[in-house]
Amino acid sequence: MPGYELFGEAERKEVNEVLETGILMRYGFDGSRKGIWKAKELENEISKKLKVRYTQLTTSGTSALTTAMAALGIGAGHEVIMPTFTFVASFESIFSAGAIPVLVDVDDTLTLDPKAVEAAITPNTKAVMPVHMCGAMADMDALKAICEKHNLLLLEDACQSFGASYKGKALGTIGHAGTFSFDFVKTITCAEGGAVVTNDADVYTKCDGYTDHGHDHLGVDRGADQHPFLGYNYRISELHAAVGLAQVRRLDDFLAVQKAHKKILKDAVATIPEVTFRRLPDAAGDSATFLSFFLPTEQTARKAAAAIKAAGIPAFFWFDNNWHYIRQWQHFKQSAVLTPFAAELQQAMEVYKTKEFPASDAIIGRCISTPINLAWTEEETIARAEKLVKAIKDSL
Numbered sequence: 002m003p004g005y006e007l008f009g010e011a012e013r014k015e016v017n018e019v020l021e022t023g024i025l026m027r028y029g030f031d032g033s034r035k036g037i038w039k040a041k042e043l044e045n046e047i048s049k050k051l052k053v054r055y056t057q058l059t060t061s062g063t064s065a066l067t068t069a070m071a072a073l074g075i076g077a078g079h080e081v082i083m084p085t086f087t088f089v090a091s092f093e094s095i096f097s098a099g100a101i102p103v104l105v106d107v108d109d110t111l112t113l114d115p116k117a118v119e120a121a122i123t124p125n126t127k128a129v130m131p132v133h134m135c136g137a138m139a140d141m142d143a144l145k146a147i148c149e150k151h152n153l154l155l156l157e158d159a160c161q162s163f164g165a166s167y168k169g170k171a172l173g174t175i176g177h178a179g180t181f182s183f184d185f186v187k188t189i190t191c192a193e194g195g196a197v198v199t200n201d202a203d204v205y206t207k208c209d210g211y212t213d214h215g216h217d218h219l220g221v222d223r224g225a226d227q228h229p230f231l232g233y234n235y236r237i238s239e240l241h242a243a244v245g246l247a248q249v250r251r252l253d254d255f256l257a258v259q260k261a262h263k264k265i266l267k268d269a270v271a272t273i274p275e276v277t278f279r280r281l282p283d284a285a286g287d288s289a290t291f292l293s294f295f296l297p298t299e300q301t302a303r304k305a306a307a308a309i310k311a312a313g314i315p316a317f318f319w320f321d322n323n324w325h326y327i328r329q330w331q332h333f334k335q336s337a338v339l340t341p342f343a344a345e346l347q348q349a350m351e352v353y354k355t356k357e358f359p360a361s362d363a364i365i366g367r368c369i370s371t372p373i374n375l376a377w378t379e380e381e382t383i384a385r386a387e388k389l390v391k392a393i394k395d396s397l
């Protein structure tokens with residue numbers, strides 16, 4: 002699942018090239034860097050690989066989301082529709098823009114239910130943020146149609162799904178902007194890092210400046226740059242970019258291994274009549290980082306998850322998890338942010354103190370995900386599949 006499983010020579014070689022120049026910063030120092038520009042190279046490599054016009058690297062997936070929000074003009078008074086099942090960074094970035102997260106149900110794709118999205122649109126809605134969870138896609142045709150009909154921005158949180166696609170297009174490149182994370186547990190990792198991708202030149206220019214104190218990067222050196230708007234420091238370092246560069250070049254190999262391992266596990270689990278699988282709007286585009294499946298009830302799912310763990314296999318029962326599902330997001334429900342809230346934002350968040358999501362509960366309460374690792378051999382994968390099937394069957 003994470004690229005760190007297969008760290009090796011390629012990563013060391015790229016890092017050493019940076020260390021030999023001594024220039025760890027992605028901008029400037031043109032004379033001393035001996036033509037080594039790892040961050041720029043990685044941006045070009047990602048753009049080429051995903052067939053997208055522009056890539057802006059950042060320090061994390063969270064800062065990529067924050068940057069995309071700013072570049073798209075999302076801010077105070079705006080509502081952003083997002084799913085109940087995601088990682089906390091999705092709403093953190095909406096809060097940091099001063100906007101209001103509007104949570105809606107997920108369906109059996111484990112991502113936004115398009116009908117729930119349409120029902121949640123108000124005159125204040127500015128954007129829809131699908132989150133491509135656990136390596137695979139939301140129903141992008143349906144979501145894009147809704148956004149076009151209502152003139153909304155479509156911002157894809159593809160942090161968990163680098164390398165996945167929908168109908169031939171890389172996830173992250175279908176909406177107005179998309180974001181990726183390269184943190185330590187993601188498909189491709191450089192320890193900490195992220196990226197915004199877009200086909201829109203204006204959005205890209207804003208991302209480029211926003212991540213570097215508003216520098217326009219048009220001067221001959223940093224001292225000659227102008228600052229057309231305010232920005233922050235979300236710059237990735239050359240060391241991180243060097244690791245990412247080696248990893249991205251191995252992406253196709255990683256995906257092939259994941260897909261092969263996932264098929265072995267899925268074929269085995271499919272022999273259990275009580276189990277059904279996550280619906281994939283385009284199965285061919287799955288990056289196969291997880292196998293996600295449903296048991297008939299919350300009780301059977303809870304028991305199966307415990308049995309799988311007892312057999313030594315990691316099993317995520319997201320329903321009880323306080324990073325990924327609204328049920329345990331106490332800080333979100335209490336709007337416990339440190340910065341002063343605009344009164345209307347605070348008021349808009351009141352609803353979450355009591356709001357229930359029975360449709361999401363009926364999905365996430367029955368769902369288990371097990372990670373697909375890269376480092377397993379084929380024999381290990383087959384043995385694991387047998388253990389997994391036995392644990393589930395014995396729990397029923």
Ligand SMILES: *Cc1c(COP(=O)(O)O)cnc(C)c1O
Pocket residue numbers: 060061062063064087088090091132158160161181182183184193194195
């Ligand atoms: C990991 C993740 C992020 C944030 O990425 P970081 O690099 O850890 O900041 C955002 N959204 C989702 C869905 C994620 O899984």
